[in-house]
Amino acid sequence: MVGRRWWTPWLWLAPALALLGVFLVYPVVDTLRRSFLDERSKNFVGFDNYQFIIDNPQPLVSDTHSALLNNVMWLTLFTAITVALGLTLAVLTGRVRYEAVAKSAIFIPMAVSFVAASVIWRFMYEFNTDIGTVNATVTSLGGESTAWLQNTGAPQTWLTERGPDTLPQPIQINNFALIMVGVWMWTGFAMVVLSAGLKGISTEVLEAARVDGANEWQIFRRIIVPILSPTIVVVATTLVIQGLKKFDLVWVMTGGRFKTDVVATLFYKEAFRIGDFGVGAALAVVLLLWVLPVMVISIRRFQFQEETR
């Protein structure tokens, strides 16, 4: 081996580092800086912008509390429903003869652009029953037309006469309707990845369980799910990050109005619509801090898997 100069690896890394620096490190540092400056990024204001997020002094224009809460809803509901549906469909489609067709049908939404899908679902949820498929179905079953994207009420009002308006209603009808569109788009992804994992489980294990007298539910619960758990974690991590950074779907369908704002739409609105770069940057930092642990966990996990390989 001919003597290599110390800077040779850096030379090869330089283009990648330069790109990362310009498009990743610089924006992050600048966002951090701006989050401590006033709305025109001129004077230092300390933690005022973060105080704004905590105090929520303008609940009409930028409801920070509702945005944070909605993000929690996206995080939990979107991830849980998508993983559960994806897993169920992976198991079920693996057992039918027309598996390829079924899987393709479920996977297709993934191939639709987010904006296009959002526009389609705006029509699906349309209040006018001549246009809105969902409301046409509801009314033909004897129900009443619901403003799916505007109604901020809680779904439990369907069951009781009228829900308690003053109590916090984390699950709003319209937020739930938006999350279901996200689920529609991502279930295919979860199903395909989980299905691949499922195919990796050797039939001997399943045969052995059957010989031991386990029924299908027990096999699913005690054999398949534990073996699949690393794959489930990977899928769930991807979905959690998707849920946290959700923007396009909300922006196209409601513009963040009717209390459907999430952190990503709110910081866009604060910075570029209202022109308050301070609060906008602070919200972006909050989102960054929120995503960070998820990233760390998934990177750790990746390293761990590499080591044990």
Add this chain to the structure above:
Amino acid sequence: MFHSKRSWLLLILFAMAAFALLAFVACEEEEEEAEIGTVDVLGIWGDEELVSFNAMVDPWELDTGGSMAFTGTRDITTVLTTRVEGGNPPDVAIPAEVGRFQQFAGEGRLTPLSACEGLEKTVRDNYPEGFIDLGTVDGTLYGFFMKADTKGTIWYNPGFFADNGYEPLTAASTWDDLIALSDEILADGTPPWSVGVESGEASGWPGTDWIQQILLNEAGGAVYDGVIDGSIPFTDSQVKDAWEKFGEIALTEGYTVQGGAEGINATNFVDSTYPPFESPPEAALVYLGGFASGFITDQFSDAVAGEDFDFFPFPGGGVTGGANIVYAFNDDATTCSFLNYLASAEGQRVWVDRGGFTSVNSQVSLDSYPDPISRAQAEQLTSAEVFRFDLDDAIGGALQLAFFDGVTQYLANPDDLDDLLTNIEAARE
């Protein structure tokens, strides 16, 4: 190894040469067009409106040899803020909202109209005083208005009115007359109103039009101006009264074909203009600005202005309206020539002829309008007893968004009006 190194060197040399050549060509091009070049314009128009705007600009391009690069976006505030913040503003901006205009002017980012020869005189001589005041920041005139829209128009179906013996109201009518007419129509079995406030991110603005129009007529111009400059807060009882009068229309049982708050919040403002003109009519009246005539003729292509659809003035005599403001970020020869053309009566007549354009330039005579409805709109704008610029567009910024959101929340939850008005006022900067 040697070989590949040399080819790299060659490649780099070649690339550098190409860049140098490109820069040289670019420089040369710039020098050639120093007189009248390309003007970079950021506006809100698309579709039909853009076709008409291009037609309006064509004569300028032919005369001067210049050209216009137009970017149209409904999200203009966002794009404009980003470009100004990034140090890359357009030459000319034509938005509908003046809040951001005042901010830019205050920060010294705009070019006074006096920097362009003859422009300030044209505007001061031919434009109504109210619009000149709106374009003035700290005593300097920075912008002028083109393409105005009256918002004092209540649309109805003349055939339906004649069949049932209803009388269109006049400017001299009162709010009580409007309620009496609504009750009469309701008693005959038709929902009197069609109301829809859905408009994506800006949902609620049609409701703010209602409230500003009621406020101007019931409380007067002084109160209206006070709400804009902040001397009268949204929590004032006269403002609250205007909200409640809007609620009287929107929330009275049976008054709207949308069936109340949920339907109003979920109905797009464009769709809300259709019901009175269906056969049979599903509602009798719809209140929306002059631009609604465009929605109606798009949907009902054989509808004749004045026969199948018409408007009567919002009772009370006062008229609110919106307009696009034109302002510039530099005083290049190209920019100045373009602004002078846009402000001129010759330029505006082109679009007036094509329809869908109301001019506030007094040199554009009423005879220029192609049909009775657009003429009546122009007349209403120029001869109104009291005229005020659109309330939320005059405020702009966060307070405007709070006003929008206030409308949708008020409809969903009318009992919390006091809290709501306090929260709207909290958004004032």
